[in-house]
Amino acid sequence: MAVIAQDDDSAVIVIGSGAGGGTLANELCQKGVKVVLLEAGERQSSATFINDEWRSFKQLAWSDLRTTSGSWRIARDFPNLPAWICKTVGGTTTHWAGASLRFHAAEFRARSTYGAIHGANLLDWPLALEDLEPFYSRAESKMGVTRTSGIPGLPGNNNFKVMYNGAVKVGYKNCHTGRMAINSRARAGRGPCMQLGFCFQGCKSGAKWSTLYTEIPAAEATGNLDLRTRAHVVRIEHGAANKVSAVVYIDAQGQEQRQRARVVCVAGNSIETPRLLLLSTSTRFPDGLANSSGQVGRNYMRHTTGSVYAYFKEPVHFYRGTVMAGVITDEVPNNPKRGFVGGYEMETLSLGLPFYAAFANPGAWGPEFARLMDHYRYTAGMWIVGEDMPQERNQVTLNHKVKDQFGVPVPNVHYDDHANDVSMRSHAYQQGEAIYRAVGAIDVIRTPPYPSTHNLGTCRMSERARDGVCNKHGQTHDVPNLFISDGSQFTSGGAANPTLTIVTLAMRQAEYISQEMSRREL
């Protein structure tokens, strides 16, 4: 492992070690670039992961104080937990379920495809599917995505069996066990899935791809990586020119440290990334770094989500096996006749008893809720993942009234559902309910969204500098050696789970950065 001196300004600093940051760091190291990887959390491993929902949550989740506002139900049910994402080496790739679906061509052209939608700040991406296809293929191979690269699909569990039979009965044609970054057979030094059912808690068998035990050790093996854990970045500094020069972080001992840099890449997930830019003010950048457009923190997207749970006469034991055991993609293509633009996926989802109690109907009590719990072993469930509209008012801002453990203003996450989101969710609830009724559900419950795992759009890509924060390489319009390397770049959300696209963009960005470094443009 490399040890890079704090006054050495020749390295690339990557902030965050998840899907974007962990991948980018490794790709750069493989090309011979020295990287300082700053991670706010601690390093766990498959051996230290815990098959216990609440204890695992305490081990992995980003639980620093955050505040919420807006009409979304999260602000009422979980006012200080807008997002369920992770603070640990590997970031939220420890927690993700593994669904790895590509965006469709039309989803990169959201504004052109959907037209002007009142209240939505829609924009086409500054790149097309063709630009990403070769990188998508490389990302799928890297991550070992089933049903790509010659890798067989995973076997479906009970929860899938219920969803599949219902899907067929209501006439859906596209339902299978998904494209999952979970080994269906041993591959890349990792074993096959043991069907543990604890995908969200860090995969103890290592079958699920996570940067923690793939990208990061590979980067370490090059001798080019300097990984620093419990390094919580509080500010990015710039020099005389419009270039960033150093990153300031609080280390594990609570001491402030300053690492000089040639290039800085921010991959703190879509809440911390804009927060960090907004915190990095100066006379030259009074509204925060790379924010001449005023778009930093805006257009926060979190996918139109919700869950449908149903219970049956016969047992299901839906918690056995992969959490996302299958997907229905029939509702993905845009079809405004349904009363909304964009589309959605339906994916199986299960929760253990403790989290089912906490999330199935937050705030509920009484006999009806008790009946739901009484039928836990007879329950099947699915999650809806649909495209939500980017809105300027849906925004991550600094809450100057509330400070975190370092005395830094916490992020406030504001979100109002757009009418399109409400229509889509309503449609998806109806379809999900129909699927389970078709196979004999006794009762069906519509569960409101969980704290967001898909946080997107807060430093979006745009062709023109005035419409967004970064260009098609994630390079900020205002500061050429500052990059956005996570889901914050997304110009629109699509219907697909975002991790595959985040990894794909990181691989493409690594090529660009190393080329520009060779050309002395960076």
Place this chain on the structure above:
Amino acid sequence: MTTIAHAGTLCVESAARRDFLRSSSRLTGVLVAHSVLGLLAPTLSWALELKHLAQTEADCVLILAKTLYPHKELPDAVYALVVKDVDDYATDGAALLSAQASIHSLNARVGGQFTQASDGQRRQAVTQLIDSSFVQKVRGICITTLYNNEMAFAHFGYEGDAFSKGGYLLRGFSDVSWLPNPPPDVSPPFPA
């Protein structure tokens, strides 16, 4: 996590230790011998010593938990875990006062003893007081405690930790037999 073993050993409190306790109230019960939990527990009788709540207060919190999350077959031993957490919460003097005031309100709403009121009366009283901070506190404790222990897992049919048992690959991850199996192209068999 509180386990069945804890329920069996909670009663082991020395007399000397009890002298330091502000109250010496306790909850006791007996598990049904042929129930799932009765088969799992080391002893059928259980007892929970409380440090802060008086006997009537502890009884009331137990009934409050059973009103909030009424599971007819779930033994009191599981609800007692909620009372234990509320007792811990009442370590703080202000919290204890809030609990006492809330219990007073619950009694007032049913015009007598909350613990003696009918299901309907209790539900109505809780509906009226659901937004009060203490009732919300107990509700929150119910969510994180009542459904997060080995006894509840056994009762509701959740198998908890799976890694130590080798996962479900050979233990029924796809054992549903009341529906046809999906075709192999959508759900391939586990590769040999």
